[in-house]
Amino acid sequence: MNQSLSILDQNFVLHPSGGIFWTEKSTLLIADVHLGKVSHFRKHGSAVPFKAVAENFKQLTRIADAFEANSICFLGDLFHSSLNTEWQLFEDWVKSRKENVILVAGNHDIINPLKYEKLGIAIYSEIITEGFLLTHHPEEREGLFNFCGHIHPGIRMGGLGRQVLKLSCFFKTENQLILPAFGTFTGNYYLEPKSGDQVFAVTRNEVIRVC
Structure with missing residues (x-):
């Protein structure tokens, strides 16, 4: 289940994959996919399942197919490191x-721009x-609402018996919304x-407002 928001008279849909669909612009906003990170760590001996690579592309296809947007705007750290x-x-x-x-x-994002x-x-x-400022790092600029990533925001929620549930989240303040990391191999x-x-908070199938 998605969550809908209205900001500056524009309409946005928060998707469980961690992306946002901007209705009026027919644009998907996605932050911190970190493609290449799994292969980078596997190369250096980390026991990371290779299926995590395919999962990133499945997630991208899932959200792209869900909205059929005109544009996809990646808000930084699309690719983790070198080629x-x-x-x-x-x-x-x-x-x-x-x-x-x-x-x-x-x-x-250090790959040669010519490749892109x-x-x-x-x-x-x-x-x-x-009236919106799209960046990778969080920015506060007078008169603008900022969409950004970089932080990989998460939320801790306590339960009965001292259980603690940790989830990725969309984190909105008065003039800023930080997107969760989209990539599957991110903290x-x-x-x-x-x-x-x-x-x-973001679960596998839902976006849930927790505060």
């Missing part, structure tokens, strides 16, 4: 899609449109909401 075998998988995925793909570069250019992917340091940074903040 590895997952780049070819990414090329194949992009060529299989009809959406216009855009990248707002993050700190991990050959795929028709435009790269920006930030995008400002309709979380657990945030403590303050008065007025809104937190939307």
